[in-house]
Amino acid sequence: MGTYDYQTYDVIKPRELDGQRSDAPVVIVGAGPIGLAAAIDLALQGIKTIVVDDNNVVSVGSRAICWAKRSLEIFDRLGVGQRMLEKGVTWQLGRVHVGDEQVYTFDLLPEAGHQYPAFINLQQYYVEQYLIERCADFPDLIEIRFKNKVVAVRNQPDQVELDLETPFGDYTLNAQWLIACDGAKSFVRDALGLQFKGQVFDEQFLIADIKMEADFPSERWFWFMPTFHPGQSALLHKQPDNIYRIDLQLGADADVALEKQPERVIPRIKKVVGERPFELDWVSVYQFRCAKLDRFVHDRVVFAGDSAHVVSPFGARGGNGGIHDIDNLGWKLARVVRGEADTSLMETYNQERVYGSEENIRNSTWTTQYMSPETSVATLFRDAVLDLAKTRAFARRMVNAGRLSVPCVLEEFALQTPSPAISTVRTGQVCPDAPLSLNGRPQWLLPMLGGAFKLLCVGCEIRVNGLESIVIGDGGYEDATGKAVKDYGQGVYLIRPDQHVAAQWTAPTESDILSALARAGGEQC
């Protein structure tokens, strides 16, 4: 089984076993999408990392497929966004059926003027492969050590020590910081004795990837109680390489071992896709949970991705949420390692991403409860919404087949300078993209905003020492479509390295800007 050609990556003897030392200030545990993204983000900041993983292949089987617009923008900053876009299946239309009748369609990005679409579908193994290949662009800054398994962690106030097992022998590594990206079953989390609190859902889901020649459009099709799968829900989604993802709700009592048997799976899938020939690429049965750590920073150990939080996959908030973690973490940790900010900046990572993950968990929990109601009252109301949705527009919006991942707004947190909004763009929000040009050459706004603090000046020009200004209008970039002015109005924005707005003004003084910059950079938090 399997269309993707899984490569095994070279396993190299760690230099510690030859009596040498490493000087990377940061060790990342886990070479999943989140750990790899962390290594690249830190490399872009000039920070050296060692990534250790107990395995030497990319993610096997059916896991993440949906990558949301905001994650693609982050992947773009990391240097893999275009490659993902080219390979991925772009989609933005969702169709929701009740029984066999379509009751609802939603278009996720009706507005033009963004470089990246609402969503692409791309198998997790491709994403990890692209990230591993991107890491190779930083040979002096990123070292990936495959088949290096962490077996002990000693977290100290000013450094961290970990023991590793490798095919060549065991050794110990020291670092200033450890980022635990070791997934939902995180060893590091257990080693620190941290609780992972949340809720397990009884419902079981069959998740299958099939290979099939078909002309299904690039859309997300969801069914509540279709005749081909009575009483349960079903989802069909297209991926590259003629692979389709099918999720079938099986109920709480389904027998996992039995349901994974091809002789059970194939007839179920035939009912979805009809008589078209197909091959099974991967099949698994999952039970989902929503859980998180109370805190993501514990002395010198920082949690990101599934080690910090897990959600049911129906809003595509797992991998996407983890990528948002790294976007928030990379520049902060780099500033702390470089000595530009003290460790209190790490506390803002904790606060902002705990908040983000709570939003993701809340939404995923609501969706899961809606899709697989656990009480008779919940079923009663769910069915009432579905009945009304056939004729009533208001009820259609209440049908919850997944509220898909969106970035959160960080307005209330310490790094942002409270300021009245001068446009529709709120402080703490991710900057909306806009198509610009300079001397006739097209240029998207967002790629100019990442990586460092920047000033975005719309319809005016302000320059402050040590801060790059991006000027739109007024002799700077042209905004031919008017989208930038429509969104941003006229004024000045301080933009964080993760493209969130830290402050905004119509006419700031230099000292307004410098104090907002000091605050956003963690000098006053």
Add this chain to the structure above:
Amino acid sequence: MLNLDYNFADQHDQLYNELLLLHDGLDADQSQALNARLILILMNHIGDADVLREAFKAAQL
């Protein structure tokens, strides 16, 4: 006129969840009774007989 356009100001998931939480720990009869009380409270709030009759019809599908 009965408003059948969307009118939840983006709070529908939150409020739907709160509605279900009201039923936590209730048996079927208690849930029914709660729903009945809730309908009566909302009817009183609306007050307008024409609107309510339109709603009765809409609920019959």
